[in-house]
Every structure is written in C-alpha cells, then in structure tokens.
Amino acid sequence: MEETLSMFTASDIERYINTYAIPWAINIAMAIAIFVIGRIIVGILLSVFRRVMAKSKYDEMLINFVESIVSAILMLFVIVASLDQLGVDTTSLVAIVGAAGLAIGLSLQDSLKNFAAGVMLLVFKPFKQGNYVEAAGTAGIVQKIGIFHTVMTSLDNKEITIPNGKIYSDNITNYSAKDTRRCDMTFGIGYDDDLLKAKRILQELVDEETRILKEPACLIGVAELGDSSVNFTVRPWVAASDNLAVRLAFTEAVKLRFDAEGISIPYPQMDVHFFKEADKTVSAKESA
Missing domain, CATH: 1.10.287.1260 (Helix Hairpins)
Known part of the structure; x- marks a missing residue:
C-alpha cells in the first residue's frame, strides 16, 4: 500500500x-x-x-x-x-x-489643450527665450517656455505666467524676430511754420543720430493735414535693440531743435468766434 x-x-x-x-x-x-x-x-x-x-x-x-x-x-x-x-x-x-x-x-481637457499648445510652440518656435513678444494681450520678455505655460517678464519687471493654449490660439507678435525694425514717429508743426525748414531740420537730426541705419533710407514726409497741425512722419530703420532708445532720444532732439529754430508744435485747440452784427440782427428781429 x-x-x-x-x-x-x-x-x-x-x-x-x-x-x-x-x-x-x-x-x-x-x-x-x-x-x-x-x-x-x-x-x-x-x-x-x-x-x-x-x-x-x-x-x-x-x-x-x-x-x-x-x-x-x-x-x-x-x-x-x-x-x-x-x-x-x-x-x-x-x-x-x-x-x-x-x-x-x-x-484634464484644459491641461491637455495647454500641453498640445506647448508642444506646438516648442516645435514651430514662433519665439524663443529672451525675445520680446506680445501674445494673448500681454507683452514681455520670454523667460521660459514650458509644456503647459510660458513665463514672461514685463518691462517694469513683473513676472507673467500665461497658459500655452491662450498664446497659441491668439496672434503672436515677436519684436525680436528680426535684427532691424522701423521706428515710426509723427511730429506736428503749425500751419504758419515753414514746412520746408521743418523737413530740413528733421533730416539733419536723422543724419546726426548714429544709431539710425543708412540702409534702408529713412522716410520723411508730410503724412496729414490735421485739424490744428501739419503732421510729418519720420520712419528710420534701427537695430531692434535700439528701437526704444532711438525713439526717446529723437523725440527729445526734435522738441529742443524746433524750439531753438522757432518751429511751433501745436496742441489741439478750439477757436470760438463771436459775430456782433449777427447778434444785432437777432436783437432787431426780436424787438419787431
């Protein structure tokens, strides 16, 4: 067994x-x-x-x-x-x-939307770290491009965090994408001032500003006959990094030079005229 x-x-x-x-x-x-x-x-x-x-x-x-x-x-x-x-x-x-x-x-729909937008930003690169851009209604210097959000620093040193979905679904303006930029400025003079003299002064100031590029040539001309001024447009080309500095310096130089040369810079105003004869006519009709 x-x-x-x-x-x-x-x-x-x-x-x-x-x-x-x-x-x-x-x-x-x-x-x-x-x-x-x-x-x-x-x-x-x-x-x-x-x-x-x-x-x-x-x-x-x-x-x-x-x-x-x-x-x-x-x-x-x-x-x-x-x-x-x-x-x-x-x-x-x-x-x-x-x-x-x-x-x-x-x-996680919103997170996935931001994630997908982040991948697209990293692949197509409409901007990169250090660029000054305007996106989703916000302008600043790009500090970090993350998968879900992008971090910018405003010109007054505020940190701004924007979801990538908002950035990619809106227009993106990259002010640093090109090496040069056109600096558009407008200056008004009075109707009684010497137009050709004012144009010559603007050209001289352009020639004196070393940060303004020779090519492409700067455009200077009368752009508009306004309500109270004759408006010149000045459009020089400058290095992208010099844009703000040139704009500030040139505007100051124009004001000082116009004052020295007797060229007025008018401001909006309204002239009120009284017609005595018309008042007498109205008074006579009322008496009758």
Whole structure:
C-alpha cells in the first residue's frame, strides 16, 4: 500500500512537473527574456532618436519630453508582450488602460489643450527665450517656455505666467524676430511754420543720430493735414535693440531743435468766434 502510494505520488509529481512546472518555467524565462531584450532595443531606439533630434536642433526640453513619451509607449508594448507570454489576457489590460486614459483625458481637457499648445510652440518656435513678444494681450520678455505655460517678464519687471493654449490660439507678435525694425514717429508743426525748414531740420537730426541705419533710407514726409497741425512722419530703420532708445532720444532732439529754430508744435485747440452784427440782427428781429 505504501509502495503504491509512493509510486502514485512520484508519478503525480512527474506529471505535474511535465505538465505545469516546465512549461511555466519556460514561459517565465521567455517573458523575462522578452522584457530584457525589449528594454535593450528600446534603449537603442531612444539613443538613435535623440541623435536624430539633436541634429535637427530642436529644443532640449522638447527632445526630453518626446523621448519620455516614446519611451513610455515602447515600454508599454514590451510589458504587454511579456505578460502575453505568461498567458495574461492583455486584451482586457489594454482596454482598462485605454478607459483610464480616456477618463483622465476628459477630466484634464484644459491641461491637455495647454500641453498640445506647448508642444506646438516648442516645435514651430514662433519665439524663443529672451525675445520680446506680445501674445494673448500681454507683452514681455520670454523667460521660459514650458509644456503647459510660458513665463514672461514685463518691462517694469513683473513676472507673467500665461497658459500655452491662450498664446497659441491668439496672434503672436515677436519684436525680436528680426535684427532691424522701423521706428515710426509723427511730429506736428503749425500751419504758419515753414514746412520746408521743418523737413530740413528733421533730416539733419536723422543724419546726426548714429544709431539710425543708412540702409534702408529713412522716410520723411508730410503724412496729414490735421485739424490744428501739419503732421510729418519720420520712419528710420534701427537695430531692434535700439528701437526704444532711438525713439526717446529723437523725440527729445526734435522738441529742443524746433524750439531753438522757432518751429511751433501745436496742441489741439478750439477757436470760438463771436459775430456782433449777427447778434444785432437777432436783437432787431426780436424787438419787431
């Protein structure tokens, strides 16, 4: 009886090993091999991806971000393949992950919008760090372009944080994109002043300002006959970094020179005229 039981137990153990243990050991070994080899392949692919992106001169933040996304996707495939080798129902797992991703996406719509806009800003680069831009109704110097928001500093040194979604959905004006800018200025003189003399003074001031570029040539001319003044437009080209300084210095120089040369700078005014004869006529009619 004991011998029979012993033979039955040995036979059962042998059958168990052949039926379950060995196949499971093989599957586990295969799953581990798939995971290890998969990680090695993912590492090689990411290394190639980084070299290609680096040669394209993309922003380092964008490279790191895209690399992390690609790494997560590839590793997900590796994990699914490993679990499938173990006999796990990966279809249900993928469905659960997809449903969870959809739920998270619906709850984070605004964040995903800012995220997508941040990626577009980093890819197409309408501006870069250090540029002076106007976007989403705000102007400032770009300090940081993040995935979800952009940080600017205003000219009076206030830090401004703007969601990327607002920036990308609005017009973007980059004042630093070009090396040169045209500085548009308007100066008015009185109707009784010497127009040609005023134009000559403006030209002399342009020639004296060393920060004004010779090419393209500065445009000087009468732009408008206003209600109380003859308005000149002066449009010199300057280096983008000199725009504000030239505008301030030139405006001051014009005022001082016009004062010295007897050229008036009129201000809006209204003249009221009284007609005595008309008043007498009205009074006579009322008496009659």
